[in-house]
Amino acid sequence: MNTLLAVIIGVVTVYLAYTLYARRIDRHVIQSDPKRATPATLYMDGVDFMPTNKNILFGYHFKSIAAAGPIVGAIVAATLWGWLPALIWLVLGVSFIGWASDYSGIVISVRNDGNSLSAIAHRLVSPRSRTVLLMFIVAYLLIGASGFTSIMANTIESQPRVPLGLILLTAMGLLLGQMLYRWRTGLVGATVLTVGVTVVGILAGPWSESFFTGLNGAMNAVTSGQPLVTYFDPTAAGFKGAEAQMMPSLLFWAIAVCAFCYAGSVLPIWRMAQPVVYVAFWISAAAMVLGLGGAALAGLGLKPEVAQFVIPAFKGFNPQVGPSGIMPLWPMLFVTIACGAISGWHALFGSVGTARQIENEADMLPVGGGSMLCEFLLGLLALLAVSVGSKGGPVAAFATGLGGFISVFGIPFQFATSLAFAAFIVIVLVVTQLLFRVMRVSLSEWLGEAIPVVRNQHVSSLVCIALALIVVLTGTWIYLWQLLGGANQLMAALALLLVTVWLASVGKSWLYAGLPALFMYVTTIASLFVTGYNLYVNVWKVNWAAGRMVPVFGSAFLIFLVLLLVAAALMIGIDGWRAFQRYRRGIAAPTTAAARA
Amino acid sequence: MNRIFAGRLARARDVLAKFVYGMTGYEFARHAVEMRHEMEAVFMVVTFGDLIGIPVLPPIYSLRLLPYVVPEIATWKRHLARRREFWEKEEYDLHGV
Numbered sequence: 001m002n003t004l005l006a007v008i009i010g011v012v013t014v015y016l017a018y019t020l021y022a023r024r025i026d027r028h029v030i031q032s033d034p035k036r037a038t039p040a041t042l043y044m045d046g047v048d049f050m051p052t053n054k055n056i057l058f059g060y061h062f063k064s065i066a067a068a069g070p071i072v073g074a075i076v077a078a079t080l081w082g083w084l085p086a087l088i089w090l091v092l093g094v095s096f097i098g099w100a101s102d103y104s105g106i107v108i109s110v111r112n113d114g115n116s117l118s119a120i121a122h123r124l125v126s127p128r129s130r131t132v133l134l135m136f137i138v139a140y141l142l143i144g145a146s147g148f149t150s151i152m153a154n155t156i157e158s159q160p161r162v163p164l165g166l167i168l169l170t171a172m173g174l175l176l177g178q179m180l181y182r183w184r185t186g187l188v189g190a191t192v193l194t195v196g197v198t199v200v201g202i203l204a205g206p207w208s209e210s211f212f213t214g215l216n217g218a219m220n221a222v223t224s225g226q227p228l229v230t231y232f233d234p235t236a237a238g239f240k241g242a243e244a245q246m247m248p249s250l251l252f253w254a255i256a257v258c259a260f261c262y263a264g265s266v267l268p269i270w271r272m273a274q275p276v277v278y279v280a281f282w283i284s285a286a287a288m289v290l291g292l293g294g295a296a297l298a299g300l301g302l303k304p305e306v307a308q309f310v311i312p313a314f315k316g317f318n319p320q321v322g323p324s325g326i327m328p329l330w331p332m333l334f335v336t337i338a339c340g341a342i343s344g345w346h347a348l349f350g351s352v353g354t355a356r357q358i359e360n361e362a363d364m365l366p367v368g369g370g371s372m373l374c375e376f377l378l379g380l381l382a383l384l385a386v387s388v389g390s391k392g393g394p395v396a397a398f399a400t401g402l403g404g405f406i407s408v409f410g411i412p413f414q415f416a417t418s419l420a421f422a423a424f425i426v427i428v429l430v431v432t433q434l435l436f437r438v439m440r441v442s443l444s445e446w447l448g449e450a451i452p453v454v455r456n457q458h459v460s461s462l463v464c465i466a467l468a469l470i471v472v473l474t475g476t477w478i479y480l481w482q483l484l485g486g487a488n489q490l491m492a493a494l495a496l497l498l499v500t501v502w503l504a505s506v507g508k509s510w511l512y513a514g515l516p517a518l519f520m521y522v523t524t525i526a527s528l529f530v531t532g533y534n535l536y537v538n539v540w541k542v543n544w545a546a547g548r549m550v551p552v553f554g555s556a557f558l559i560f561l562v563l564l565l566v567a568a569a570l571m572i573g574i575d576g577w578r579a580f581q582r583y584r585r586g587i588a589a590p591t592t593a594a595a596r597a
Numbered sequence: 598m599n600r601i602f603a604g605r606l607a608r609a610r611d612v613l614a615k616f617v618y619g620m621t622g623y624e625f626a627r628h629a630v631e632m633r634h635e636m637e638a639v640f641m642v643v644t645f646g647d648l649i650g651i652p653v654l655p656p657i658y659s660l661r662l663l664p665y666v667v668p669e670i671a672t673w674k675r676h677l678a679r680r681r682e683f684w685e686k687e688e689y690d691l692h693g694v
Contacts, residue, residue, distance in 0.1 A: 047634045059619020
């Protein structure tokens with residue numbers, strides 16, 4: 001297998017899924033009508049509801065859904081099961097499930113006065129489903145934020161060349177916000193300055209390595225080189241499991257990441273979160289565009305040595321992780337690769353962000369479905385990069401693989417690898433701060449009525465960060481990631497379930513959403529049980545026997561989250577099934593409520 | 598033939614420009630509009646709050662301003678009606694996630 005063939009498979013998949021399947025559903029099932037008024041035109045307020053050109057909205061939606069998910073998921077899956085199962089799931093997932101979820105998230109909101117999924121669930125399914133959905137979302141965001149913080153802290157600690165670029169990224173983000181909103185500088189000039197300085201900081205990373213190595217050493221000297229926590233890590237030593245140590249330097253970087261996220265969460269969005277995301281976007285976009293182009297050109301013969309897959313195509317149905325854990329291909333592959341194949345976040349965002357700007361119904365498919373198919377290409381690129389890279393762990397293999405693709409354009413390999421590494425890190429970092437921000441808002445929405453102090457943004461942010469830190473310092477990253485994948489895919493299943501109920505309530509064929517909803521619902525609940533079992537046998541049991549209470553507490557907390565997610569999903573599933581049966585018997589749905597976020 | 602090709606090229610360039618704008622500057626433009634809208638909403642509340650039942654004493658200058666804000670009143674009312682409280686600022690900024 002070489003990269004050109006994989007890129008061709010990707011492009012053909014996108015074309016066939018869009019023209020042969022998605023368009024048919026749009027025309028014959030949803031019957032999108034360009035003449036029907038959309039919420040953007042009906043309730044135009046110039047802010048939330050604003051008819052927008054489909055090409056602009058396509059870029060906006062794609063940028064909003066493209067994050068670390070498709071990259072990390074593909075890397076982990078290729079490492080565990082080989083590149084072939086990962087490729088097959090990416091192709092089939094996006095063709096039959098992924099685009100349908102994204103597209104339907106927009107459709108259901110557009111056809112329901114721009115209401116969010118939770119508001120529609122409140123009306124169509126049951127009043128309690130809204131509260132359960134909010135609780136589910138907070139738990140899901142907590143797992144996501146903890147998983148990403150864990151990846152960030154571990155990577156920054158082990159790669160002392162990385163922090164300089166991140167510090168400059170933050171400083172440049174703050175400067176950009178000031179320049180655009182206060183000094184009213186032009187966007188092009190401000191972009192050139194801030195992105196340029198950040199890129200220089202990233203490329204200068206190796207020169208700062210000794211300083212940050214010294215800083216890590218100084219941190220560790222506080223405890224005379226003794227670890228803060230010793231625990232059994234089932235992913236260590238090539239997934240055979242080994243003793244692992246959590247040093248003070250890791251705690252320092254975890255706190256530093258949390259401090260960054262706290263600022264991103266409580267400062268006005270224009271001051272930090274938005275401009276930092278913008279600067280990071282250019283760095284990751286440059287790496288991804290160069291990488292995808294390089295992958296195709298390398299396969300054409302320009303640099304064949306970086307185009308050949310070097311990892312095995314298939315490593316087995318149940319690779320061993322830890323002494324007695326299980327990692328069955330079904331259901332775990334389907335939650336490990338999330339965003340490149342299907343993602344609940346996309347439907348969530350589409351319903352509250354994009355749907356209110358849809359100018360006419362004919363734009364719903366190109367914006368929603370088209371963005372998801374592009375996201376698939378991002379996942380495919382990550383899979384290619386990790387499949388041709390052979391150095392180090394999954395993240396390092398991804399960086400060397402992507403660096404190899406970028407070097408096809410004549411950029412020296414070490415600089416190309418630095419850029420690839422930075423692209424990965426900045427994507428994860430900006431996503432983490434936004435997850436904390438959204439978690440803070442969701443927590444206020446969920447508990448604000450009962451506990452008014454939670455409505456204070458500092459209190460809710462600190463609660464979120466404290467919870468995430470506990471998980472980071474006591475959890476195991478691979479299970480965190482799979483728990484995040486499980487929660488995310490379950491969110492997608494619930495969104496599809498809601499779409500199925502809505503389709504039944506308006507008398508349309510519901511199969512295109514119902515079958516994927518059923519598959520994802522069963523798969524993700526099974527995956528949550530597998531993750532819970534792995535946490536029990538690989539982390540809780542082993543550390544309990546060794547008398548290490550910190551990882552015992554952490555794994556117990558994660559198992560509690562697993563049970564919480566499953567309980568929430570079962571409640572929504574039962575209510576959804578009852579509502580579905582009700583509408584199939586011909587009972588009319590309650591009338592539409594006014595749009596509210 | 599050349600004209601058709603040039604037309605298609607121009608269209609493709611336009612689509613690409615809009616796509617890139619959607620990924621980059623559009624979010625800033627939206628947020629700038631949101632900030633302006635928030636300030637205008639505060640201004641409307643303190644000058645015409647009585648229109649939505651907020652007991653403010655309308656200053657005499659409200660009458661002079663009235664012709665200018667009439668086109669905005671329906672939108673402003675609709676916007677405030679979506680809030681739980683009139684002073685609440687919804688913050689579902691999911692930018693980029």
